[in-house]
Amino acid sequence: MAAPEPPHLWPWRxxxxxxxxxxxxxxxGSGLVPAVFLPxxxxxxxxxxxxxxxxxxxxxxxxxxxxxxxxxxAGFGAGAxxxxxxxxxxxxxxxxxxxxxxxxxxxxxxxxxxxxxxxxIWLGIGEAxxxxxxxLAALPVAAVAARDGVRRADLTRLAAARTLGASEWQxxxxxVLPSALPDILIGARLALGIVYGTLIAAxxxxxxxxxxxxxxxxxxxxxxxxxxxxxxxxxLMGVALDRLLVLAEHRIVHWxxx
Amino acid sequence: xxxxHYVAFSDVSVTFGHGEGAVRAxxxxxxxxxxxxxxxVVGPSGCGKTxxxxxxxxxxxxxxxxxxxxGSEVHGTGPDRGVVFQQAALFPWLTVAGNAxxxxxxxxxxxxxxxxxxxxxxxxxxxxxxxxxxxxxxSGGMQQRLALARALANDPAILxxxxxxxxxxxxxxxxxxxxxxxxxxxxFMTVLFITHGVExxxxxxxxxxxxxxxxxxxIERLASPFAHEAGARGSRKVKSDPAFVAxxxxxxxxxxxxxxxxxx
Ligand SMILES: Nc1ncnc2c1ncn2[C@@H]1O[C@H](COP(=O)(O)OP(=O)(O)O)[C@@H](O)[C@H]1O
Ligand SMILES: [Mg+2]
Numbered sequence: 047m048a049a050p051e052p053p054h055l056w057p058w059r060x061x062x063x064x065x066x067x068x069x070x071x072x073x074x075g076s077g078l079v080p081a082v083f084l085p086x087x088x089x090x091x092x093x094x095x096x097x098x099x100x101x102x103x104x105x106x107x108x109x110x111x112x113x114x115x116x117x118x119x120a121g122f123g124a125g126a127x128x129x130x131x132x133x134x135x136x137x138x139x140x141x142x143x144x145x146x147x148x149x150x151x152x153x154x155x156x157x158x159x160x161x162x163x164x165x166x167i168w169l170g171i172g173e174a175x176x177x178x179x180x181x182l183a184a185l186p187v188a189a190v191a192a193r194d195g196v197r198r199a200d201l202t203r204l205a206a207a208r209t210l211g212a213s214e215w216q217x218x219x220x221x222v223l224p225s226a227l228p229d230i231l232i233g234a235r236l237a238l239g240i241v242y243g244t245l246i247a248a249x250x251x252x253x254x255x256x257x258x259x260x261x262x263x264x265x266x267x268x269x270x271x272x273x274x275x276x277x278x279x280x281x282l283m284g285v286a287l288d289r290l291l292v293l294a295e296h297r298i299v300h301w302x303x304x
Numbered sequence: 305x306x307x308x309h310y311v312a313f314s315d316v317s318v319t320f321g322h323g324e325g326a327v328r329a330x331x332x333x334x335x336x337x338x339x340x341x342x343x344x345v346v347g348p349s350g351c352g353k354t355x356x357x358x359x360x361x362x363x364x365x366x367x368x369x370x371x372x373x374x375g376s377e378v379h380g381t382g383p384d385r386g387v388v389f390q391q392a393a394l395f396p397w398l399t400v401a402g403n404a405x406x407x408x409x410x411x412x413x414x415x416x417x418x419x420x421x422x423x424x425x426x427x428x429x430x431x432x433x434x435x436x437x438x439x440x441x442x443s444g445g446m447q448q449r450l451a452l453a454r455a456l457a458n459d460p461a462i463l464x465x466x467x468x469x470x471x472x473x474x475x476x477x478x479x480x481x482x483x484x485x486x487x488x489x490x491x492f493m494t495v496l497f498i499t500h501g502v503e504x505x506x507x508x509x510x511x512x513x514x515x516x517x518x519x520x521x522x523i524e525r526l527a528s529p530f531a532h533e534a535g536a537r538g539s540r541k542v543k544s545d546p547a548f549v550a551x552x553x554x555x556x557x558x559x560x561x562x563x564x565x566x567x568x
Contacts, residue, residue, distance in 0.1 A: 216410045299397075
């Protein structure tokens with residue numbers, strides 16, 4: 047767990063953002079960059095207000111956000127949960143690892159777009175292939191993290207628990223699981239990042255809902271202002287979700303690294 | 305060496321590996337001691353001290369021979385034999401109180417009863433006011449005291465300690481020795497204490513067992529009277545007593561020169 051950032055570094059952060067904003071205003075205000083490439087701050091603001099009040103293509107903006115979040119949570123939730131459970135078993139028993147490792151290790155580095163088409167062929171174009179895609183993105187990452195966490199459990203601690211009278215199940219429940227928790231949470235954070243990154247690909251699959259779809263659709267009509275607003279919303283939501291997980295991490299595994 | 309001793313190692317051998325690279329960590333070791341003894345094992349590093357403890361703890365099955373407690377052979381670990389390791393090996397996700405209550409908890413002791421037992425031992429080792437802290441907030445000496453309390457809260461008949469004070473500074477170590485001794489004196493516990501500190505062994509033990517390496521053997525066993533005297537006389541007085549110094553030098557001689565030259 048990284049040490050908290052010292053307060054005196056904040057000006058640097060704000061500084062880079064300020065410089066970027068000034069360059070943006072200058073580039074669009076001078077007319078050097080056409081609006082199709084880069085909308086001006088005023089255009090972006092109007093477009094944002096329009097999206098919020100009027101929605102996009104017959105749907106309120108919040109619906110699009112809600113659909114995207116639902117897909118992320120369904121795919122990530124199921125993938126991380128099942129992946130973690132599988133990874134715990136894989137780390138605990140060698141034969142379970144031998145059984146599943148080939149699939150997990152093949153799936154993990156595979157670009158999600160590579161199997162997207164197969165999912166469409168198998169599952170059609172509804173919600174199923176979308177959520178399945180996100181699920182498959184999260185599963186191997188969570189599994190490998192949990193397995194490594196179990197393997198990192200301190201052997202002396204396991205021995206200590208046994209001499210205190212713990213059964214094999216109690217050793218697992220009271221020592222192995224908490225030992226693996228820091229790794230499990232790091233895995234969840236990684237998985238959420240990957241799922242989030244895969245969201246746009248998932249929403250390209252037909253349909254007419256979701257932030258990803260909105261961006262792709264607006265891009266088709268060269269509405270770069272709406273693409274920008276969509277990117278901003280997705281980006282900020284991503285930061286917020288990641289921060290939420292970091293916060294949970296600090297609260298739950300306060301002992302990690304000590 | 306068998307049934308008449310509470311703890312009995314009978315011709316115990318442990319070999320690691322096979323063929324050329326095989327290491328004989330214990331070579332036909334026989335050792336017996338009665339209930340309530342405080343047995344200190346000393347010897348150079350690699351002479352098989354940890355292996356000896358591991359066999360009694362149940363971590364390591366002997367390649368040959370048998371180990372028994374109260375007449376029945378040891379198979380695997382058991383809560384009748386508590387262990388304190390050199391690294392405290394505490395559970396950092398549990399509070400100090402949670403650590404102390406771990407043994408009773410996994411053994412199904414009720415919430416109220418195990419809290420009481422944890423409190424009893426935490427008070428004795430002086431950690432009661434730290435009960436809601438986490439192990440990483442404690443100093444090395446306090447962590448080792450917690451490891452001791454955690455083992456004792458299980459009410460073990462035998463306490464096994466593998467160089468438990470090795471990582472502590474001299475002052476803390478001395479205080480821990482006195483605490484351990486008073487706990488032992490007030491109980492019916494049998495202790496097997498591994499150390500490479502000769503003074504520590506002679507001060508704490510009712511029996512001092514000296515081992516030598518390659519292959520791991522017991523070369524001498526000496527009775528030490530000081531474990532029973534220290535409480536009344538204070539540890540500094542005991543450690544400067546000529547009889548104490550003589551015994552300490554004798555043990556040191558055995559370790560450095562072997563049984564032939566020492567003691568003549
Ligand atoms: N698991 C093991 N595998 C192979 N060799 C070991 C193992 N454990 C101990 N040994 C060897 O056995 C000998 C005795 O080790 P140990 O009992 O740890 O000695 P001590 O505790 O007195 O330093 C050493 O030579 C050590 O290298
Ligand atoms: Mg050792």
